[in-house]
Amino acid sequence: MKFEGTDAYVATDDLTVAVNAAVTLERPLLVKGEPGTGKTELARQVAQSLGMRLIEWNIKSTTKAQQGLYEYDAVSRLRDSQLGDARVHDVKNYIKRGKLWEAFASDEKVVLLIDEIDKADIEFPNDLLQELDQMEFHVYETGETVKARNRPVIIITSNNEKELPDAFLRRCFFHYIRFPDADTLRKIVEVHHPGIKDALLTTALTQFFELREQPGLKKKPSTSEVLDWLKLILAEDLSVEDLRRDGADALPKLHGALLKNEQDVHLFERLAFMARRQR
Structure with a gap:
């Protein structure tokens, strides 16, 4: 057993x-x-x-x-x-x-x-x-x-x-x-969202890990939160192009599923503002 x-x-x-x-x-x-x-x-x-x-x-x-x-x-x-x-x-x-x-x-x-x-x-x-x-x-x-x-x-x-x-x-x-690595997280996502398009999943997970690894983040998004985020992406029928951001540090689409306090939202808003100013 x-x-x-x-x-x-x-x-x-x-x-x-x-x-x-x-x-x-x-x-x-x-x-x-x-x-x-x-x-x-x-x-x-x-x-x-x-x-x-x-x-x-x-x-x-x-x-x-x-x-x-x-x-x-x-x-x-x-x-x-x-x-x-x-x-x-x-x-x-x-x-x-x-x-x-x-x-x-x-x-x-x-x-x-x-x-x-x-x-x-x-x-x-x-x-x-x-x-x-x-x-x-x-x-x-x-x-x-x-x-x-x-x-x-x-x-x-x-x-x-x-x-x-x-x-x-x-x-x-x-x-x-430990928090799952990219390959393990991909397997977890495929269990909960079978048939998700590979390009969409790759883009979403890339954005997710970039967000999670951002210095200064008060609460890192978890496995359950990325699953919720992907569920919303699929429900809204978003494409890879829809997920693309204006700047490297801009907030991702439907970020409320990932960021759960105002400090972290403000952090990314400031980073996005600075990225726009440097263009």
Whole structure:
């Protein structure tokens, strides 16, 4: 049972090695990379490739580690006790299972995605050390210990917004998804936009890499953004001639799909203005 990529996901050799190493070692795979490089989609494609169900735990700034295990609704139990509800006598009626519990309780091996772990508080990863290492946790309200029936394949993504604790990193297999080179990006585009004309794709990718490599750019456009840009180009039925720019540093057509803040737009507007003045 090995991951080799799918028809909908172009996986580089080093990425497939990382996924399979994490599966073999039964350690969480920590995937870092720029936003939009396919980290979340990787988990979905791994699940599809290995024929496993995917359980997604999307982390927010307010997410606590305990929520991944379970949540005890003491308020509802108090209310029901005041109303004389018979449910109050069984505490299990007030315990909501989290995503880790769901993965641990599954009769079949699953893929568990912990998405964007760096959004949470700095203590969040440390609070999961025991559970991810031992594959079990204790439910204090009922006195039971929940153990994983089948150790899940765990994929954890991070946009590198904050450093993760060393104790957490030691328990993971790490992989950084580098931004794809031109050949790999061409393959990715052809998966999403099959049949795109070679001349149009070459012109668009040349402009894209020129824009991405511009010094002073605050946010470099990602893989997902170039795919959106190409989708618009195809929807507008633009030709190679339509993509040609007045100056080397002029803004590309439909640049709103690529540049996502005013500083970067102003940077290219200034460069275009200077290019025109030098003519």
